[in-house]
Amino acid sequence: MIFLHIIAWILFFASAVLxxxxxxxxxxxxxxxxxAFGGVxxxxxxxxxxxxxxxxxxxxxxxxxxxxxxxATWNK
Numbered sequence: 001m002i003f004l005h006i007i008a009w010i011l012f013f014a015s016a017v018l019x020x021x022x023x024x025x026x027x028x029x030x031x032x033x034x035x036a037f038g039g040v041x042x043x044x045x046x047x048x049x050x051x052x053x054x055x056x057x058x059x060x061x062x063x064x065x066x067x068x069x070x071x072a073t074w075n076k
Contacts, residue, residue: 001073004069004073005069005070005074008066008070008073009066009070011066012063012067012070015060015062015063015066016063019056019060019063022052022055022056023056026056
């Protein structure tokens with residue numbers, strides 16, 4: 001169980017650093033939150049999203065799952 005906890009911490013920090021770098025390197029789309037769910041901003045969440053958006057969503061998923069594993073194995 002301690003091995004899983006250590007791996008989860010490594011994934012947590014690695015995904016956090018990678019996600020920060022990837023988000024800062026992305027080209028700004030403009031529009032802000034108001035246009036995020038309508039018009040051109042809808043393409044971000046649709047089929048036309050590029051590889052960088054998929055990679056960012058994958059990193060966010062790894063970040064969330066590793067946080068849940070850390071929480072579940074905290075006192076065991």
